[in-house]
Amino acid sequence: MPSPLISVVLPAYDQQKQLTDCLESLLAQSFRDFEVILVADRSPEVSADLADAYAAQHPNVSALHLNAAVGIGRARNAGAARARGGYLLFLDSDHVLPPDAFDSLAERLAETGEVDVLLFGHTRRHGGRDWPGGAQQQLGTAGGAVLGPQARPELFGAPPHSWDRLHNRARWSDLALAFPEGRYEEVPVVQQALMDARRIAVLPRECVQLRRRHTLHPTGSPGSSHFDLFGQYERSFELLDARPALEAVRPHLFDRMIRHYLFVFDLAGCVSRAERPQFFQRAAEHHRRFLPAGHRRPAGREGLKFSLLAGGSYPAFEVAKLSHIARGAVTARAGRLRAPEPAG
Known part of the structure; x- marks a missing residue:
């Protein structure tokens, strides 16, 4: 089976009952060359049954079950190890994507050729309004050139989210990147990925919407x-x-x-x-x-x-x-x- 362009790693935390909406927005993508890996650990907020139901109904969705409550970081690591795609996208259950999001990402990659990191925009949905993401300024001024971190230091001023960028899976593996324990585990990982990137590209359009007021992920590892x-x-x-x-x-x-x-x-x-x-x-x-x-x-x-x-x-x-x-x-x-x- 050929490898897909994008592997979506999605921990199956569903405390706010938003996982279905996230999955439906993925399955509605006009670009179809992707896989979704639903990672279900033993945390009480995880909907393992929902993960299994989607995996049974959709051939590009799989469920990965872990035998302990490990938290978001280790769940993402497990999903990344299972992934087959050229690029990794780490999402949470309270994200939704417009139907043409993957089309836009694929078109940008066709323009740039292979990159190590592709950053893109997001919005926050709160109080009936859409609010711009925290990286809007950096993305808007970055330009279209594909450059390394020495030429793009301002990108380190953007919020260090794991879900507003694609990571080259081969480069991720070569650098042995992994989310550490604790809350805010994405901070050092995505910053190291940028520091060690050879080619960084930017897509200044919103490809993900965050459906919570503040950009804090659902949970950390036990004891965090x-x-x-x-x-x-x-x-x-x-x-x-x-x-x-x-x-x-x-x-x-x-x-x-x-x-x-x-x-x-x-x-x-x-x-x-x-x-x-x-x-x-x-x-x-x-x-x-x-x-x-x-x-x-x-x-x-x-x-x-x-x-x-x-x-x-x-x-x-x-x-x-x-x-x-x-x-x-x-x-x-x-x-x-x-x-x-x-x-x-």
Whole structure:
């Protein structure tokens, strides 16, 4: 049997009952040269029966059963080891694809020839609206040339998702890439894949839609926590330190790390009230430890948050945040109380 162009690795987590929609969007693709590997471990959120049902009905879908609850990272590793396609695409159950997504990816690959990584855009569906993905700026300015990471350092400023890019499967295997334990396991893996890529291409169109408000994957491995994020970025900087030719990547990776820490810190339900001081101090320590020489902070409110984190004072950070919230509430109230303009 000939190998397909794309192997989709999809852990069968279905906590939000969205796996069926994801699978149907894959099966509706106008481009048919792909396979789907549904990985079902023993986690309670996994729908093994649904995976088996789709595998029985569709010849390009297979179910891979694991005999323990291993989490997203190891499930992806197992699926990648089973894959036969030229390129790997790692999805989650809350992703859907437009019917022409694979057609667009195949057309881009026909233009570029074989690449190690092909990055593409995504949107987030929340509150009845579509929101642009976090890599929109980097993809929009990257251009059409196929280049290595030395010429594309700005791509390391994009969110390190595993599901907004195709990975060359042979290169993935040659580099012995694998998702580590813990949450945010995609961070060092996709960044290493970019660091060691010889040919990187970009497709500046949205090929995946994320149907949750925030880009956090469903679950980590057993015993994982949001504090795992610090270890994942430590791995990323260790990889970068071993590649002196990629020094231009450092400020972009640093900004991405700090943005990621601030995002998780501010996101309701991630870091508990009791854990917030410790999380802040870990983030501040990484700011000091990994700050590039001559670094320029972002402008505006984001730059202020960078500055407060660099200062290392959790109380000052919270006071500034409360002050901003209070100013926003006053502004909103003033807008509601302002007399309407005369008609005509």
